[in-house]
Amino acid sequence: MIGVASQHNSVAPVRLAPQLVVIDDCDEVSPAAAIYRVLTGRDAANARIDDDRDFDRHVLASILAVALTERGAVTERSGVAADDLVVLLGRWFPHIAKLFIPSIAGEPLDDDEAGMVRDLLLANRSSDGDIGRWLAAMVARRAMEPNHLWEDLGLRDRSELSRLLTRHFGPLALSNTGNMRWKRFFYRKLCEDDGIVMCSTPVCTHCGDFSRCFGDESGESRMADRRRTAALQAS
Template sequence: MTKPLPLAAGETQTLHQALFQRLMASARGGPNDGFIAQMLASWMADRGGLPRWMGLTEAQFGDMLCRHFGRLPAVSGVRDDRDLPDDMDELEDLRALLMEFRAGQDESELWVADLVVAGCTSADHLWSDLGLFSRPQLTAMLTVNFPALAVRNDRNMKWKKFLYKQLCEREGIYVCRAPSCAVCADYAQCFAPEEE
């Protein structure tokens, strides 16, 4: 489970941190409570790139809150800035990929898959678009929910690029001209550190 955010000496708690602490105080002890609390706190504080209802339907959103934070009162201040795009054909393929590798340990894996798909519709690093606090949190979340898929990223490729590469390979599409990643001129774009 995710630990509370540490505060430096003299630092005051931000809205983002306060929301996270409040959510974790109501967490029910599921394997995804901490990850969903991070994403929800970010979304409520207008951080990250998740759309309306975090990319879920309103009913799914309510079910997710109830499952993970049962004692939490209704969430107010719902962001209405955008919906999931209609013209991204690969969204269903991304969801199918995640579902194929689902751990099968908890029903929240279904919501996590939809959240990851929604995060892929924004332009920043996936961990940032999801509202997770760091890239290692994204790696941990994918490992918990989709372990057989996560282990395939054994060279630490950026997650969004990795997921799309998996889709391309399934379709037999190899857009990279280099014989291997190690000699590719664009290596840094796929494997460079992601700023936190």
């Protein structure tokens, strides 16, 4: 059992078992926020993101925290294969890896749509090493969820998603000159690559769907939710 201090200095015990993450009577912090704190040792609101490595660690912790609070295997919810998750945890969160690794099993679902988004991201990688490959899989998988992409990645706002994409998938991010919503932009690029015209008009401002592509993306971070959930099935 791991004691996780809340904002009011109470302790929310988090138990990590092979198939269950349990947060006992945690009124002050969301399940995802509690797991983020276990991974990083701090609240998401106080995340260190000044340098690139700290930012990458924050992003990985945010995605994993959200994935671990949802029903289904963490491999399926995060989009990352079991072998890669073991390496990721050992490299970025070594202090806690041995508690999480026993719960890792299975492989991501073979989803054609997520695969197309992943391949689009991989074709536009701008960083070296495994992290770009992992993030391509993670972003693609989380893009299949219904909310704003930054929310389903567990990030704090859209600007963090833009920074992630600019850092690791620079050519793609820089081509979003109109600041289109990221999920809509991904699909527009996929359609363009296949020679399909997705838009009903040649000028965005004349389109009836303008607000769907460029509308407000405000919302509440998954790290900020207050929930009285006693048990969260992680796989």
